[in-house]
Amino acid sequence: MVIQTIADVAAAFLGLWILLYLLQANHANVFVGFVADVADALAWWSQDIFTTHTENLRVLLDYGLPAVIYLAVGHGVAIRLRRF
Template sequence: MPEPPGYGYDPSPRPGTQRAALVIHTIADVAAAFLGLWIALYLLEANHANVFVGFVEGVADTLAWWSQDIFTMDTENLRVLLNYGLPAVIYLVVGHGIAMRLRRF
C-alpha cells in the first residue's frame, strides 16, 4: 500500500527552534525598548546626572553605535529621535523577521 502524501513529515516545529525564535524575538524587543526609553527620556529632558538615565543612555549608545549621526538636523530633538529610532525599527523588523522564519522550520 502506498504511503500517504506527507508521510513521515512532522508539522510541529522543533522545541529548540521555537526557543531560539523566542530568544531572538525577546532580544530585539529589549533592544528596541532601551532605544525607545532613551528617546523618551531625552525628549522629556531627564536629568543626565541620574544613574538610571546614564545607564539607559549608555545602553542606547551601544545599541545605536552604527547609526550615530546618520541624520544631522538643526533640531536636536529630531536628530535624537531619528538617530535612535531608526535602529529601534531595524532591530524590531530584523529580529521579528528572523524569529518568524525560525518558527516556520
C-alpha cells in the first residue's frame, strides 16, 4: 500500500539521521546534509519537545518520536483501508 510505504520511507530517513548523528557523520558531506534536511522537514513539529542534558538523547527523542508516530499512523491507516 502506498500510504504504508510513504510512512516507512519517512521513518527510514528519520532513523538514518539518528544513526548518522550518533555516529558523528561528517555534516559537510552532501549525503549527510541531504538526510539531515529531509529529517528536519519530516520532524519540524517535534523539534525541541524534549529538553535533555545530553545532545544525543535529545536527537534520539526529537527524531525518534516522529518516526514511531509515522509508522503507527501509516500502518494503521493502511490496515484500515485494506478492510474496505
